[in-house]
Amino acid sequence: MSEPLIQATNVGKTYGQDVILERVNVDVHQGEFITLVGASGCGKSTFLKMILGTEQSSTGSLLLNGKPMPNEPGPDRGIVFQQYSVFPHMTVLDNVVAARGFQKASLTGLLFGRQKRQARDDAIAILEQVGLGHALKRYPHELSGGMKQRLAIAQAVICKPKILLLDEPFGALDPGIRADMHALILDLWKTHKLTIFMVTHDLKEGFYLGTRLWVFDKLRHDPQAPNAYGASITYDLPVSQEGRDTLDEITRQLGASRPTIPYKETA
Known part of the structure:
Protein backbone atom coordinates (compact mmCIF):
# COMPACT_ATOMS: atom_id res chain seq x y z
CA MET A 1 0.00 0.00 0.00
CA PRO A 70 1.44 23.71 6.61
CA ASN A 71 0.27 26.34 9.09
CA GLU A 72 -1.69 28.20 6.44
CA PRO A 73 -4.16 27.22 3.67
CA GLY A 74 -2.76 26.20 0.31
CA PRO A 75 -4.06 25.35 -3.16
CA ASP A 76 -3.71 21.63 -2.41
CA ARG A 77 -6.55 21.93 0.16
CA GLY A 78 -9.91 23.41 -0.84
CA ILE A 79 -12.85 23.99 1.52
CA VAL A 80 -16.61 24.50 1.17
CA PHE A 81 -18.67 25.71 4.13
CA GLN A 82 -22.42 25.56 4.79
CA GLN A 83 -22.48 29.35 4.37
CA TYR A 84 -21.73 30.26 0.78
CA SER A 85 -18.36 32.01 0.32
CA VAL A 86 -19.10 33.80 -2.94
CA PHE A 87 -18.53 37.39 -4.08
CA PRO A 88 -21.97 39.07 -4.42
CA HIS A 89 -20.76 41.74 -6.89
CA MET A 90 -19.35 39.19 -9.38
CA THR A 91 -21.09 36.97 -11.89
CA VAL A 92 -20.99 33.20 -11.53
CA LEU A 93 -18.21 32.95 -14.10
CA ASP A 94 -16.18 35.78 -12.58
CA ASN A 95 -16.50 34.20 -9.12
CA VAL A 96 -14.84 31.02 -10.31
CA VAL A 97 -12.18 32.85 -12.37
CA ALA A 98 -11.38 34.93 -9.26
CA ALA A 99 -10.79 31.75 -7.25
CA ARG A 100 -8.10 30.77 -9.76
CA GLY A 101 -6.74 34.31 -9.67
CA PHE A 102 -6.30 34.34 -5.89
CA GLN A 103 -4.44 31.05 -6.23
CA LYS A 104 -2.11 32.16 -9.03
CA ALA A 105 -1.73 35.90 -8.73
CA SER A 106 -1.65 38.70 -6.19
CA LEU A 107 -4.19 39.59 -3.52
CA THR A 108 -6.23 41.39 -6.19
CA GLY A 109 -6.98 38.10 -7.89
CA LEU A 110 -6.48 39.69 -11.32
CA LEU A 111 -5.27 37.62 -14.27
CA PHE A 112 -4.18 38.84 -17.67
CA GLY A 113 -3.59 37.54 -21.19
CA ARG A 114 -3.13 33.82 -21.64
CA GLN A 115 -3.61 33.07 -17.92
CA LYS A 116 -6.98 34.85 -17.91
CA ARG A 117 -8.17 33.04 -21.05
CA GLN A 118 -7.12 29.68 -19.62
CA ALA A 119 -8.83 30.45 -16.30
CA ARG A 120 -12.06 31.37 -18.10
CA ASP A 121 -11.95 28.16 -20.15
CA ASP A 122 -11.32 26.07 -17.03
CA ALA A 123 -14.05 27.91 -15.11
CA ILE A 124 -16.61 27.32 -17.85
CA ALA A 125 -15.70 23.61 -17.92
CA ILE A 126 -16.09 23.29 -14.13
CA LEU A 127 -19.37 25.22 -14.15
CA GLU A 128 -20.72 22.95 -16.86
CA GLN A 129 -19.76 19.95 -14.74
CA VAL A 130 -21.55 21.28 -11.65
CA GLY A 131 -24.67 22.17 -13.63
CA LEU A 132 -24.24 25.95 -13.83
CA GLY A 133 -23.29 26.27 -17.47
CA HIS A 134 -26.56 28.10 -18.13
CA ALA A 135 -25.94 30.64 -15.37
CA LEU A 136 -22.51 32.07 -16.22
CA LYS A 137 -23.73 35.68 -16.31
CA ARG A 138 -25.98 35.55 -13.26
CA TYR A 139 -25.13 37.12 -9.91
CA PRO A 140 -25.28 35.23 -6.59
CA HIS A 141 -28.51 36.96 -5.51
CA GLU A 142 -30.17 35.46 -8.59
CA LEU A 143 -29.27 31.91 -7.57
CA SER A 144 -31.11 29.40 -5.40
CA GLY A 145 -29.43 27.91 -2.34
CA GLY A 146 -28.46 24.77 -4.22
CA MET A 147 -27.01 26.80 -7.09
CA LYS A 148 -24.94 28.89 -4.67
CA GLN A 149 -23.55 25.73 -3.15
CA ARG A 150 -22.66 24.42 -6.60
CA LEU A 151 -20.87 27.70 -7.23
CA ALA A 152 -18.91 27.41 -3.98
CA ILE A 153 -17.88 23.85 -4.93
CA ALA A 154 -16.78 25.05 -8.39
CA GLN A 155 -14.64 27.74 -6.73
CA ALA A 156 -12.88 25.07 -4.68
CA VAL A 157 -12.45 22.50 -7.45
CA ILE A 158 -11.02 24.90 -10.08
CA CYS A 159 -7.91 25.26 -7.92
CA LYS A 160 -7.32 21.51 -8.46
CA PRO A 161 -6.87 20.59 -4.78
CA LYS A 162 -5.72 17.15 -3.73
CA ILE A 163 -7.91 17.41 -0.64
CA LEU A 164 -11.45 18.80 -0.51
CA ALA A 172 -29.24 24.12 4.81
CA LEU A 173 -30.59 22.48 1.65
CA ASP A 174 -33.94 20.79 1.10
CA PRO A 175 -33.87 16.96 0.84
CA GLY A 176 -34.44 16.88 -2.92
CA ILE A 177 -31.65 19.35 -3.58
CA ARG A 178 -29.38 17.48 -1.19
CA ALA A 179 -29.84 14.31 -3.23
CA ASP A 180 -28.70 16.18 -6.34
CA MET A 181 -25.69 17.53 -4.45
CA HIS A 182 -24.79 14.04 -3.27
CA ALA A 183 -24.66 12.84 -6.87
CA LEU A 184 -22.58 15.86 -7.84
CA ILE A 185 -20.00 15.47 -5.09
CA LEU A 186 -19.59 11.75 -5.80
CA ASP A 187 -19.06 12.55 -9.49
CA LEU A 188 -16.45 15.21 -8.67
CA TRP A 189 -14.71 12.85 -6.22
CA LYS A 190 -14.32 10.17 -8.90
CA THR A 191 -13.56 12.49 -11.83
CA HIS A 192 -10.91 14.56 -10.07
CA LYS A 193 -9.55 11.73 -7.88
Whole structure:
Protein backbone atom coordinates (compact mmCIF):
# COMPACT_ATOMS: atom_id res chain seq x y z
CA MET A 1 0.00 0.00 0.00
CA SER A 2 1.17 3.55 -0.72
CA GLU A 3 2.31 5.92 2.00
CA PRO A 4 -0.51 7.75 3.80
CA LEU A 5 -1.48 11.15 2.47
CA ILE A 6 -2.27 12.33 6.00
CA GLN A 7 -0.97 10.92 9.29
CA ALA A 8 -2.25 12.03 12.69
CA THR A 9 -0.30 10.75 15.70
CA ASN A 10 -1.59 11.54 19.20
CA VAL A 11 -3.03 14.82 17.90
CA GLY A 12 -4.67 17.05 20.48
CA LYS A 13 -6.15 20.55 20.49
CA THR A 14 -6.75 22.83 23.44
CA TYR A 15 -7.99 26.39 23.83
CA GLY A 16 -6.75 27.63 27.18
CA GLN A 17 -8.07 25.16 29.76
CA ASP A 18 -10.61 23.64 27.37
CA VAL A 19 -9.59 20.35 25.75
CA ILE A 20 -11.27 19.89 22.36
CA LEU A 21 -9.42 16.91 20.88
CA GLU A 22 -7.04 14.36 22.36
CA ARG A 23 -5.19 11.26 21.18
CA VAL A 24 -6.38 11.32 17.57
CA ASN A 25 -4.48 8.60 15.67
CA VAL A 26 -5.42 7.99 12.02
CA ASP A 27 -3.87 7.46 8.59
CA VAL A 28 -5.65 8.54 5.42
CA HIS A 29 -4.65 7.47 1.92
CA GLN A 30 -5.19 9.34 -1.31
CA GLY A 31 -8.66 8.90 -2.80
CA GLU A 32 -10.51 8.11 0.44
CA PHE A 33 -13.82 9.81 1.22
CA ILE A 34 -13.97 10.40 4.98
CA THR A 35 -17.21 11.46 6.64
CA LEU A 36 -17.10 12.85 10.17
CA VAL A 37 -20.05 12.68 12.60
CA GLY A 38 -20.49 13.38 16.28
CA ALA A 39 -22.13 15.69 18.78
CA SER A 40 -21.94 19.45 18.29
CA GLY A 41 -18.73 20.90 19.68
CA CYS A 42 -16.82 17.62 19.67
CA GLY A 43 -14.03 18.87 17.42
CA LYS A 44 -15.04 17.74 13.92
CA SER A 45 -14.74 21.18 12.34
CA THR A 46 -11.61 21.87 14.39
CA PHE A 47 -9.96 18.82 12.85
CA LEU A 48 -10.92 20.07 9.37
CA LYS A 49 -9.37 23.46 10.15
CA MET A 50 -6.18 21.71 11.23
CA ILE A 51 -5.98 20.01 7.84
CA LEU A 52 -6.75 23.31 6.12
CA GLY A 53 -3.97 25.01 8.09
CA THR A 54 -6.00 27.68 9.86
CA GLU A 55 -5.60 25.84 13.19
CA GLN A 56 -2.57 23.98 14.50
CA SER A 57 -2.43 20.96 16.77
CA SER A 58 -1.49 21.60 20.40
CA THR A 59 0.05 18.16 20.87
CA GLY A 60 1.14 15.29 18.65
CA SER A 61 1.97 15.48 14.96
CA LEU A 62 -0.15 16.00 11.85
CA LEU A 63 1.65 15.20 8.60
CA LEU A 64 0.80 15.81 4.95
CA ASN A 65 2.83 13.65 2.56
CA GLY A 66 5.21 12.87 5.40
CA LYS A 67 5.88 16.54 6.27
CA PRO A 68 4.33 18.75 8.96
CA MET A 69 0.95 20.13 7.91
CA PRO A 70 1.44 23.71 6.61
CA ASN A 71 0.27 26.34 9.09
CA GLU A 72 -1.69 28.20 6.44
CA PRO A 73 -4.16 27.22 3.67
CA GLY A 74 -2.76 26.20 0.31
CA PRO A 75 -4.06 25.35 -3.16
CA ASP A 76 -3.71 21.63 -2.41
CA ARG A 77 -6.55 21.93 0.16
CA GLY A 78 -9.91 23.41 -0.84
CA ILE A 79 -12.85 23.99 1.52
CA VAL A 80 -16.61 24.50 1.17
CA PHE A 81 -18.67 25.71 4.13
CA GLN A 82 -22.42 25.56 4.79
CA GLN A 83 -22.48 29.35 4.37
CA TYR A 84 -21.73 30.26 0.78
CA SER A 85 -18.36 32.01 0.32
CA VAL A 86 -19.10 33.80 -2.94
CA PHE A 87 -18.53 37.39 -4.08
CA PRO A 88 -21.97 39.07 -4.42
CA HIS A 89 -20.76 41.74 -6.89
CA MET A 90 -19.35 39.19 -9.38
CA THR A 91 -21.09 36.97 -11.89
CA VAL A 92 -20.99 33.20 -11.53
CA LEU A 93 -18.21 32.95 -14.10
CA ASP A 94 -16.18 35.78 -12.58
CA ASN A 95 -16.50 34.20 -9.12
CA VAL A 96 -14.84 31.02 -10.31
CA VAL A 97 -12.18 32.85 -12.37
CA ALA A 98 -11.38 34.93 -9.26
CA ALA A 99 -10.79 31.75 -7.25
CA ARG A 100 -8.10 30.77 -9.76
CA GLY A 101 -6.74 34.31 -9.67
CA PHE A 102 -6.30 34.34 -5.89
CA GLN A 103 -4.44 31.05 -6.23
CA LYS A 104 -2.11 32.16 -9.03
CA ALA A 105 -1.73 35.90 -8.73
CA SER A 106 -1.65 38.70 -6.19
CA LEU A 107 -4.19 39.59 -3.52
CA THR A 108 -6.23 41.39 -6.19
CA GLY A 109 -6.98 38.10 -7.89
CA LEU A 110 -6.48 39.69 -11.32
CA LEU A 111 -5.27 37.62 -14.27
CA PHE A 112 -4.18 38.84 -17.67
CA GLY A 113 -3.59 37.54 -21.19
CA ARG A 114 -3.13 33.82 -21.64
CA GLN A 115 -3.61 33.07 -17.92
CA LYS A 116 -6.98 34.85 -17.91
CA ARG A 117 -8.17 33.04 -21.05
CA GLN A 118 -7.12 29.68 -19.62
CA ALA A 119 -8.83 30.45 -16.30
CA ARG A 120 -12.06 31.37 -18.10
CA ASP A 121 -11.95 28.16 -20.15
CA ASP A 122 -11.32 26.07 -17.03
CA ALA A 123 -14.05 27.91 -15.11
CA ILE A 124 -16.61 27.32 -17.85
CA ALA A 125 -15.70 23.61 -17.92
CA ILE A 126 -16.09 23.29 -14.13
CA LEU A 127 -19.37 25.22 -14.15
CA GLU A 128 -20.72 22.95 -16.86
CA GLN A 129 -19.76 19.95 -14.74
CA VAL A 130 -21.55 21.28 -11.65
CA GLY A 131 -24.67 22.17 -13.63
CA LEU A 132 -24.24 25.95 -13.83
CA GLY A 133 -23.29 26.27 -17.47
CA HIS A 134 -26.56 28.10 -18.13
CA ALA A 135 -25.94 30.64 -15.37
CA LEU A 136 -22.51 32.07 -16.22
CA LYS A 137 -23.73 35.68 -16.31
CA ARG A 138 -25.98 35.55 -13.26
CA TYR A 139 -25.13 37.12 -9.91
CA PRO A 140 -25.28 35.23 -6.59
CA HIS A 141 -28.51 36.96 -5.51
CA GLU A 142 -30.17 35.46 -8.59
CA LEU A 143 -29.27 31.91 -7.57
CA SER A 144 -31.11 29.40 -5.40
CA GLY A 145 -29.43 27.91 -2.34
CA GLY A 146 -28.46 24.77 -4.22
CA MET A 147 -27.01 26.80 -7.09
CA LYS A 148 -24.94 28.89 -4.67
CA GLN A 149 -23.55 25.73 -3.15
CA ARG A 150 -22.66 24.42 -6.60
CA LEU A 151 -20.87 27.70 -7.23
CA ALA A 152 -18.91 27.41 -3.98
CA ILE A 153 -17.88 23.85 -4.93
CA ALA A 154 -16.78 25.05 -8.39
CA GLN A 155 -14.64 27.74 -6.73
CA ALA A 156 -12.88 25.07 -4.68
CA VAL A 157 -12.45 22.50 -7.45
CA ILE A 158 -11.02 24.90 -10.08
CA CYS A 159 -7.91 25.26 -7.92
CA LYS A 160 -7.32 21.51 -8.46
CA PRO A 161 -6.87 20.59 -4.78
CA LYS A 162 -5.72 17.15 -3.73
CA ILE A 163 -7.91 17.41 -0.64
CA LEU A 164 -11.45 18.80 -0.51
CA LEU A 165 -12.82 19.76 2.90
CA LEU A 166 -16.61 20.03 3.28
CA ASP A 167 -17.98 21.48 6.53
CA GLU A 168 -21.69 20.59 6.62
CA PRO A 169 -22.07 21.80 3.02
CA PHE A 170 -25.62 20.50 2.52
CA GLY A 171 -27.15 21.14 5.95
CA ALA A 172 -29.24 24.12 4.81
CA LEU A 173 -30.59 22.48 1.65
CA ASP A 174 -33.94 20.79 1.10
CA PRO A 175 -33.87 16.96 0.84
CA GLY A 176 -34.44 16.88 -2.92
CA ILE A 177 -31.65 19.35 -3.58
CA ARG A 178 -29.38 17.48 -1.19
CA ALA A 179 -29.84 14.31 -3.23
CA ASP A 180 -28.70 16.18 -6.34
CA MET A 181 -25.69 17.53 -4.45
CA HIS A 182 -24.79 14.04 -3.27
CA ALA A 183 -24.66 12.84 -6.87
CA LEU A 184 -22.58 15.86 -7.84
CA ILE A 185 -20.00 15.47 -5.09
CA LEU A 186 -19.59 11.75 -5.80
CA ASP A 187 -19.06 12.55 -9.49
CA LEU A 188 -16.45 15.21 -8.67
CA TRP A 189 -14.71 12.85 -6.22
CA LYS A 190 -14.32 10.17 -8.90
CA THR A 191 -13.56 12.49 -11.83
CA HIS A 192 -10.91 14.56 -10.07
CA LYS A 193 -9.55 11.73 -7.88
CA LEU A 194 -10.01 13.82 -4.73
CA THR A 195 -9.47 12.92 -1.11
CA ILE A 196 -12.53 14.27 0.70
CA PHE A 197 -13.26 15.02 4.36
CA MET A 198 -16.89 15.94 5.03
CA VAL A 199 -18.43 16.94 8.35
CA THR A 200 -22.12 16.05 8.60
CA HIS A 201 -24.74 15.75 11.35
CA ASP A 202 -26.67 13.27 9.21
CA LEU A 203 -25.53 9.71 9.86
CA LYS A 204 -27.27 8.33 6.77
CA GLU A 205 -25.55 10.94 4.62
CA GLY A 206 -22.23 9.94 6.12
CA PHE A 207 -22.78 6.29 5.27
CA TYR A 208 -24.09 6.99 1.79
CA LEU A 209 -21.29 9.28 0.64
CA GLY A 210 -18.21 8.04 2.45
CA THR A 211 -15.85 5.13 2.04
CA ARG A 212 -14.94 5.55 5.69
CA LEU A 213 -16.86 7.06 8.60
CA TRP A 214 -15.36 8.56 11.74
CA VAL A 215 -17.34 9.11 14.93
CA PHE A 216 -15.95 11.78 17.26
CA ASP A 217 -16.86 11.46 20.94
CA LYS A 218 -15.32 11.72 24.39
CA LEU A 219 -14.03 8.55 25.99
CA ARG A 220 -13.68 10.26 29.37
CA HIS A 221 -16.22 12.50 31.09
CA ASP A 222 -16.01 14.57 34.27
CA PRO A 223 -19.37 16.14 35.25
CA GLN A 224 -17.54 18.64 37.45
CA ALA A 225 -15.21 19.71 34.62
CA PRO A 226 -16.96 19.06 31.30
CA ASN A 227 -14.09 20.54 29.26
CA ALA A 228 -11.29 18.66 31.00
CA TYR A 229 -11.20 15.93 28.37
CA GLY A 230 -11.36 16.09 24.60
CA ALA A 231 -12.93 13.96 21.92
CA SER A 232 -11.21 11.21 19.98
CA ILE A 233 -12.23 9.08 17.02
CA THR A 234 -14.21 6.38 18.79
CA TYR A 235 -15.35 4.56 15.64
CA ASP A 236 -13.48 4.27 12.35
CA LEU A 237 -15.83 2.31 10.11
CA PRO A 238 -15.16 1.25 6.51
CA VAL A 239 -18.29 1.73 4.42
CA SER A 240 -18.97 1.30 0.72
CA GLN A 241 -21.73 1.56 -1.84
CA GLU A 242 -21.98 -2.24 -1.72
CA GLY A 243 -22.37 -2.37 2.05
CA ARG A 244 -25.32 -0.07 2.68
CA ASP A 245 -27.39 -2.95 4.03
CA THR A 246 -25.32 -2.77 7.24
CA LEU A 247 -26.43 0.82 7.92
CA ASP A 248 -29.34 -0.05 10.21
CA GLU A 249 -27.28 -2.49 12.25
CA ILE A 250 -24.42 -0.02 12.80
CA THR A 251 -26.89 2.79 13.50
CA ARG A 252 -28.39 0.72 16.32
CA GLN A 253 -24.91 -0.01 17.69
CA LEU A 254 -23.97 3.66 17.64
CA GLY A 255 -27.25 4.66 19.24
CA ALA A 256 -26.89 2.10 21.99
CA SER A 257 -23.30 2.92 22.89
CA ARG A 258 -23.16 6.63 22.03
CA PRO A 259 -26.60 8.13 22.67
CA THR A 260 -25.26 11.69 22.31
CA ILE A 261 -24.46 11.25 18.61
CA PRO A 262 -27.10 13.16 16.64
CA TYR A 263 -29.10 11.36 13.98
CA LYS A 264 -31.78 12.69 11.69
CA GLU A 265 -33.65 11.40 8.71
CA THR A 266 -32.88 12.85 5.30
CA ALA A 267 -36.34 12.18 3.89
